[in-house]
């Protein structure tokens with residue numbers, strides 16, 4: 001959103017966007033709608049002015065509609081989008097149902113490795129032992 005001060009952001013000069021560039025731009029638009037909805041909701045939460053709160057929350061809802069429009073357009077333009085979204089939804093559905101999400105076997109080593117990444121505290125302890 002702060003990038004709105006740059007009128008050329010996202011615009012490729014002297015030519016139209018390729019389909020891949022358009023898809024990336026639409027993903028940025030989708031993120032901007034999410035950010036806008038978050039911002040308006042946060043501002044509504046931060047005021048006791050009832051009129052401002054009502055207007056801000058109504059606009060936040062409109063941004064969610066815009067998110068749906070961008071997401072649908074991305075799904076139409078990206079052949080694999082719906083499959084990725086369905087995979088993510090299924091993983092959460094499995095977790096919500098207390099099942100192991102399918103297709104996560106390959107992800108487990110990375111997740112485990114992430115948990116064993118050394119911290120500053122580990123390094124200090126190690127340095128203390130070595131001295």
Ligand SMILES: [Fe+2]
Pocket residue numbers: 033036062063066
């Ligand atoms: Fe919007």
